[in-house]
Every structure is written in structure tokens, then in C-alpha cells.
Amino acid sequence: MTREQIDPLELSLTGGEPFNLVEALARRGVSRREFLKFCTIMAGVLALPVEKASRIARALENTPRVPLVWLEFQDCAGCTESLLRASRPTVGELVLDVLSVDYHETIMAPAGEQAEASKAATVEKGGHIVVVEGSIPLKDGGLYCCIGGKTAKDILFETVEGAIAVIAVGNCAAFGGIPAASPNPTEAVGVADLVKDVPVVNLPGCPLNVVNLTATVVHFLTFGSLPAMDHLKRPLFAYGKRIHDNCERRPHFDAGQFVEEWGDEGHRLGWCLYKMGCKGPETYHNCPTVRWNEGTSWPVMSGHGCLGCSEPNFWDTMTPFYQRLPEVPGFGVEATIDKVGLGLTAVAAAGVAAHAIGSAVRKKAAGASQEKEE
Amino acid sequence: MLRRVYVWEAPVRIFHWAHVASIAVLAFTGYYIGNPFITVPDETAQTYLMGWMRAIHFGAAFVFGLGFLVRVYWMFVGNQYASWRDWLPVSRDRWGFFGRQLKYYLFLAKERPHYMGHNPVAGLSYAAFGVMVLVQGLTGFALYAEPYADGFWRAAFGWLLTLFGNQTLRWVHHALMWLFAAFFVVHLYMAILADVEERNAAITGIVSGVKFNHAPDH
Numbered sequence: 001m002t003r004e005q006i007d008p009l010e011l012s013l014t015g016g017e018p019f020n021l022v023e024a025l026a027r028r029g030v031s032r033r034e035f036l037k038f039c040t041i042m043a044g045v046l047a048l049p050v051e052k053a054s055r056i057a058r059a060l061e062n063t064p065r066v067p068l069v070w071l072e073f074q075d076c077a078g079c080t081e082s083l084l085r086a087s088r089p090t091v092g093e094l095v096l097d098v099l100s101v102d103y104h105e106t107i108m109a110p111a112g113e114q115a116e117a118s119k120a121a122t123v124e125k126g127g128h129i130v131v132v133e134g135s136i137p138l139k140d141g142g143l144y145c146c147i148g149g150k151t152a153k154d155i156l157f158e159t160v161e162g163a164i165a166v167i168a169v170g171n172c173a174a175f176g177g178i179p180a181a182s183p184n185p186t187e188a189v190g191v192a193d194l195v196k197d198v199p200v201v202n203l204p205g206c207p208l209n210v211v212n213l214t215a216t217v218v219h220f221l222t223f224g225s226l227p228a229m230d231h232l233k234r235p236l237f238a239y240g241k242r243i244h245d246n247c248e249r250r251p252h253f254d255a256g257q258f259v260e261e262w263g264d265e266g267h268r269l270g271w272c273l274y275k276m277g278c279k280g281p282e283t284y285h286n287c288p289t290v291r292w293n294e295g296t297s298w299p300v301m302s303g304h305g306c307l308g309c310s311e312p313n314f315w316d317t318m319t320p321f322y323q324r325l326p327e328v329p330g331f332g333v334e335a336t337i338d339k340v341g342l343g344l345t346a347v348a349a350a351g352v353a354a355h356a357i358g359s360a361v362r363k364k365a366a367g368a369s370q371e372k373e374e
Numbered sequence: 375m376l377r378r379v380y381v382w383e384a385p386v387r388i389f390h391w392a393h394v395a396s397i398a399v400l401a402f403t404g405y406y407i408g409n410p411f412i413t414v415p416d417e418t419a420q421t422y423l424m425g426w427m428r429a430i431h432f433g434a435a436f437v438f439g440l441g442f443l444v445r446v447y448w449m450f451v452g453n454q455y456a457s458w459r460d461w462l463p464v465s466r467d468r469w470g471f472f473g474r475q476l477k478y479y480l481f482l483a484k485e486r487p488h489y490m491g492h493n494p495v496a497g498l499s500y501a502a503f504g505v506m507v508l509v510q511g512l513t514g515f516a517l518y519a520e521p522y523a524d525g526f527w528r529a530a531f532g533w534l535l536t537l538f539g540n541q542t543l544r545w546v547h548h549a550l551m552w553l554f555a556a557f558f559v560v561h562l563y564m565a566i567l568a569d570v571e572e573r574n575a576a577i578t579g580i581v582s583g584v585k586f587n588h589a590p591d592h
């Protein structure tokens with residue numbers, strides 16, 4: 001597996017303007033104590049030693065403002081929803097907000113030409129970060145997703161011009177996601193399939209876990225570099241470990257204690273969801289450790305198997321979601337591999353039995369004709 | 375004249391029985407991994423059934439894999455019966471015998487041809503078996519590499535995960551278990567049939583290495 005570490009020198013924070021984050025946060029009612037707590041959490045998410053929290057705090061206090069442009073293409077706005085999910089805006093969101101977000105179609109106040117103008121101004125200055133949510137259709141010249149008369153592809157290329165990095169959030173922007181599921185009617189692709197000369201970071205998930213976006217931005221602001229990534233351009237701090245290896249139900253897996261049916265005794269006892277189709281054994285994500293909704297819970301904790309939403313083509317390759325393995329193609333709906341396999345073995349046994357009878361008959365006949373000859 | 379011929383050298387026989395044992399263990403533990411049909415209701419801390427099944431599966435997998443590598447090596451250094459030429463009917467001579475043997479099996483010919491090593495039809499079935507072992511080994515070791523984000527196993531087999539994805543590999547790995555089962559049924563029958571019809575010690579041969587030759591000297 002290649003571990004890409006983007007050279008910090010290539011990523012100088014040229015485009016930003018100096019400003020005081022702590023003051024900006026204080027104006028929004030975030031105390032210094034809360035800010036430091038946030039820095040500690042970020043150190044944890046990034047799998048850094050706690051001492052690094054103070055380095056993060058220092059860096060964020062002195063960082064220039066990096067403009068961030070958030071584009072939405074073929075998406076459901078679920079990742080945006082994930083960004084805005086909290087009943088009370090968290091420090092993390094505020095950091096993202098005051099640090100950067102210049103353009104975000106769903107949540108920005110300006111509209112129409114005014115909005116486009118503010119984006120154009122940011123892009124012209126360069127040194128910005130582009131966040132992309134949703135896949136990009138290529139079929140028929142890309143006309144399946146147009147905004148303001150331009151195709152998603154054109155908007156993407158226009159916006160990444162002069163950008164420091166592109167962060168593809170959610171499975172759609174990272175790998176094509178649900179729009180790209182078979183038969184992929186719009187020939188949807190992810191950002192990294194198109195953008196080659198600006199570093200791309202993939203933060204898949206359906207939706208994205210906003211903690212990982214915040215941590216990626218914080219890592220960038222603190223160290224001036226993008227985090228180390230895997231072969232799918234996913235940061236290792238968030239996608240370096242398997243769900244199955246960090247899952248709180250894992251002892252039940254090893255013990256041989258499985259939920260057989262929703263709501264059965266094993267389900268109530270918190271046993272492993274493997275037989276209910278959990279895809280934790282093939283999915284890399286930090287859900288078990290950072291969880292969702294401010295660390296409240298995550299799917300497996302709430303009793304539902306993992307769907308593998310941070311893996312490429314999960315809609316095609318992780319289905320059926322509620323079964324261990326896909327069915328046998330061409331053998332009808334209920335044809336599990338074991339039924340077909342057992343059938344095959346039975347056919348082999350029957351064939352062998354028939355052949356044995358045939359051989360016995362042949363031997364007898366041969367014996368008889370031999371006797372006749374003698 | 376009945377001659378005793380040393381056909382199966384030790385590495386071939388060891389490979390054979392190592393594969394019989396390991397495949398039996400792999401099929402049982404593998405079936406459990408795919409469909410854990412026993413649930414242990416006891417105290418979680420005291421039980422480790424799936425853990426053991428997986429550990430035994432992996433242990434047997436190494437016997438299975440190493441055995442196969444030894445067998446492939448022996449194809450090139452062993453005697454004529456161990457050669458890959460005994461698996462693939464590529465020589466014109468063997469190809470001719472292949473037709474005769476097949477006709478005999480299909481009750482289209484009366485005379486059973488005689489061979490010392492594998493008959494050409496059986497030989498081809500072992501070539502197919504070799505492909506099954508290769509696919510099962512590759513899919514198995516790819517699944518084995520899955521927990522490792524990098525390192526040896528990921529470097530050696532991770533490309534399969536990237537190429538095919540976990541579900542496909544698991545599906546193929548699971549489906550092949552049944553092909554091995556079907557192969558076992560047919561293989562066992564064919565060996566017994568050869569032993570009975572040729573009286574050539576096909577069965578004891580794979581233990582002692584010696585088969586009988588009834589053919590007149592020519």
C-alpha cells in the first residue's frame with residue numbers, strides 16, 4: 001500500500017489573510033477552555049500524542065484564514081447535513097466556519113450571481129481549499145448536473161484552478177457513490193478520477209463524518225501538510241483500521257455469539273452482527289472510535305450492521321446489506337451458495353453412483369462373454 | 375508378468391495426504407467461518423469458538439499452501455510420473471490415450487487402457503484441481519491480508535482486494551469449497567474404480583508409492 005505524504009513545502013498558505021481565530025471564536029461565545037478542549041480532541045482523532053494539542057492550539061491561533069469553497073454536485077446534501085447536524089454548533093463547526101467557508105450553496109446567505117461572484121473572487125486569489133460533495137456525471141457531455149448553466153465537470157476544473165488541495169467528502173465525491181452504482185446511468189465519477197494536478201484527499205462515508213473533515217483541515221493548518229493517506233487517498237488516521245478490529249462487539253464474534261434475527265435474545269445482549277450481514281470485516285473507517293453525533297453512537301453500537309459506506313462502489317459490492325454473501329447469479333432469488341454447492345455435490349454423488357452401476361454391468365457382461373469364449 | 379513399480383515418490387505422497395487432511399479441516403472450519411452454525415451461549419470471556427476456527431483454518435491454510443508449492447517444485451525435479459506432463463495431455467501420444475480413456479469412461483469402448491502414472495483424463499482433472507488450489511489459495515490469502523493496512527501480506531495479496539473487492543473474493547472462496555467437495559466424491563470413486571478394474575494397487579499405491587504393472591513387457 002502506498003502511503004502518500006504530501007510535501008509541506010508544496011502547500012504554503014499563500015492565499016490566506018491573517019486574522020485572530022480565538023477572538024473570532026470568542027465573539028461567538030466559545031471560551032478559550034472550550035477551544036483547548038477541541039484541540040485535544042483533534043489530537044486524539046489524528047492519533048497524535050496529547051502534547052500535540054498545544055501545538056495545534058498555537059497553530060490555529062496564528063493561522064491565516066484559508067478560504068474554503070464547498071461545491072455540491074450529484075449529491076443528497078447528506079454530507080452538508082452531517083456538517084450541520086448538531087443542535088448546538090460545536091467548536092469544530094465554528095472553526096470550520098470562521099476559518100474558511102466562503103462559498104457553500106446550501107448554507108450561504110447570498111444567492112445567484114452574487115454568490116457566483118464571491119466564489120469567483122476566492123478562486124481568482126488562489127490558495128484556497130475546495131471541498132466537493134457529490135459525484136460528477138460525464139455522460140452526454142455532463143449535462144445531468146448543471147449549475148448556473150455550467151456542467152459539474154467545468155465548475156470543478158474552474159474551481160480547483162490554483163487551489164491548495166481538494167477534499168472529496170462522502171462516497172459520491174470520493175468514488176462516485178450511489179449515483180455511480182450499477183448501471184451508473186450518468187457515468188458518474190469521483191473527484192480523483194478527474195483532478196490530477198491538485199492533491200486530492202478522499203473522506204468517504206455515507207455521509208462523511210464531519211470530525212474527519214475538521215481533523216483534516218486542522219492537520220493541514222497545524223503542519224502545513226495533508227495527512228498520510230492510503231492507496232485510495234484516504235487519510236490513515238481515519239481509514240487506517242478496520243471497523244471489525246475496533247468494534248465493541250468483536251469479543252462476541254470471537255466467542256461465536258451471533259445475532260440470528262432482529263430482536264432475538266442475542267440482539268438484545270449486544271452480540272455480533274456478522275450473520276446479519278455486517279460488513280465491518282471489510283470496511284476501513286474510524287466509526288467505532290470517534291462515533292457520530294458528538295460521540296453519541298454509531299451504527300453497530302445501535303444494533304445495525306455496517307454497510308461498508310467508506311469503501312469504493314459499496315452500493316454494488318457490499319450488497320446484499322443484510323446477508324453475509326451475495327446469492328448465486330442465475331439460480332433464482334433464494335439460491336444461496338450453500339444450496340447450490342450442496343446440489344452440485346449431490347449431482348456428483350449421483351453421477352458416480354450411476355457410473356458404478358454401469359461399470360458393474362459392464363464387468364458382468366465382459367465376464368459372461370469371456371466364459372462363452374472359453 | 376506382474377511387476378512392482380515405484381511410481382509415487384515420497385514428496386508426492388506427502389503432498390497428497392497433507393492436502394487430504396488440510397482440505398478436510400479447511401472445509402469444516404471454513405464452512406463455520408462462512409456460516410457459524412454453532413452459537414456458544416456461555417460467558418463471553420470464557421469462549422473463543424470462532425477464534426479457534428479461524429486460527430485452525432489459517433494453520434491448515436499454510437499446510438495447504440506449502441504442500442502445493444512442494445508439489446509444483448517436484449513437477450520439475452521428480453520422476454516422470456510427477457511431471458506436469460502427466461497432468462496435461464499435450465503430447466500427441468497422450469492426447470490419443472485421452473480419447474480412448476474418455477470413451478472407456480463413457481461406456482463407448484470396452485478396453486480399459488493401462489498406464490503407470492495418471493491416466494490422461496485423471497491427469498487433466500488434477501490440472502483442474504491445481505487451478506482450484508491456486509484460486510482458493512489466492513482468494514484465501516487475500517482475505518488473510520485484509521486486516522493488515524500494509525506489510526508483507528498486504529503487499530503480496532492486497533492487489534486482489536483492490537481488484538475484486540472483498541465480497542467477490544469471499545464468494546469465490548466459499549463457492550470453491552463446494553467444488554472441492556464435488557472433486558473429492560468423484561476422485562475417490564475413480565481411484566476405487568481404477569483399483570478394482572486394473573488391479574493395479576491404485577489405492578495402496580498412494581500410501582506405499584508402489585503400483586502394479588500387469589502389462590506384458592514390450
Ligand code: HEM
Binds near residue numbers: 397547
Ligand atoms: C481447500 C481449501 C480451503 C477451503 C475449502 C476454504 C474454505 C473457506 C470458507 C468456506 C470460508 C468462508 C467464506 C465465507 O463464507 O465468508 C473461508 C474463509 C476464509 N479462508 Fe478459507 N478455505 C480454504 C483455503 C484457504 C487458504 C489457503 C487460506 C489462506 C490463508 C484461507 C483463508 C481464509 C480466510 C482469511 C477466510 C476469512 C476468515 C475471516 O473472515 O475471518 N482459506 N474459507
Ligand code: SF4
Binds near residue numbers: 245273280
Ligand atoms: S458487529 Fe460487525 S464489525 Fe462488529 S465484530 Fe461483528 S462483524 Fe465485526
